[in-house]
Amino acid sequence: MESYLSSVIKQFRYYKSLSDKTIEALSFEELQKELMRDSNSVSIIVKHLVGNMRSRWTNFLTEDGEKSWRDRDSEFEDTFTSKDELVENWNNGWACLFNAIEASTVEDLERIVYIRNQGHTVTEAINRQLAHYSYHVGQIVFLGKLIKGEHWDSLSIPKGASKSYNRKKFNKEKGKRHFTDDL
Numbered sequence: 001m002e003s004y005l006s007s008v009i010k011q012f013r014y015y016k017s018l019s020d021k022t023i024e025a026l027s028f029e030e031l032q033k034e035l036m037r038d039s040n041s042v043s044i045i046v047k048h049l050v051g052n053m054r055s056r057w058t059n060f061l062t063e064d065g066e067k068s069w070r071d072r073d074s075e076f077e078d079t080f081t082s083k084d085e086l087v088e089n090w091n092n093g094w095a096c097l098f099n100a101i102e103a104s105t106v107e108d109l110e111r112i113v114y115i116r117n118q119g120h121t122v123t124e125a126i127n128r129q130l131a132h133y134s135y136h137v138g139q140i141v142f143l144g145k146l147i148k149g150e151h152w153d154s155l156s157i158p159k160g161a162s163k164s165y166n167r168k169k170f171n172k173e174k175g176k177r178h179f180t181d182d183l
Contacts, residue, residue, distance in 0.1 A: 001106045007178060008126055009101055014180045015130075015137045016094050018155050019046075022144035023090065028083040030147050041078060042143050045136050046086055048075040050093035056115070056129055057100040061108060065115035065125065101126065 023031065023042065031043045040048070051072060056065040080086040104122060112119045120128065145152045157165045 001109055004109070004123070005101070005104060005106065008130060010178045010180045011130055012097060015134050019137050019140050021155055022141050023087065025148060026144055031083060031086060032078055033147055035146065040076065042140050043078045043080050043086055044076055045140055046090050047078065047080065049133060049136055050089045051075040052132070053093035053097050057096045060100040061111060061113060064117065065113065
């Protein structure tokens with residue numbers, strides 16, 4: 001279970017990095033772009049994730065993950081006034097998450113925490129949030145790719161480069177390592 005905590009932290013850092021690179025590649029206007037009526041812009045997805053992170057990870061082990069002060073509906077209204085403000089909020093949300101997980105111990109993993117009065121082991125709660133955040137990170141990256149079009153720089157293995165990528169991987173000795181170690 002020691003490896004679970006270090007692995008999940010690396011996974012969260014990986015998904016944050018994908019979003020960070022996408023946010024960096026987009027202008028503030030592009031971050032606010034809604035591709036169709038009633039769709040979410042990158043800015044709105046960021047605001048939603050920040051609200052979720054602050055709610056879920058503040059006093060993670062001792063309070064329900066859905067805080068009374070959270071206004072989820074307002075997370076879907078784009079109120080950021082600058083890219084700097086968006087990035088600052090984004091980083092604060094992630095800091096809340098990392099502070100909570102990095103303070104967790106193996107002994108905590110079987111403790112029960114609540115989200116809307118529904119009990120989860122700490123492991124289940126972490127997995128729930130990892131899945132939720134990776135879902136939205138995929139949306140952020142996809143929107144970035146759509147917005148940038150031919151000017152998009154791939155954040156994974158580019159089309160047509162799988163053989164070259166695999167060749168590099170298989171030229172290394174077998175060994176236990178996290179897939180993000182080489183990124």
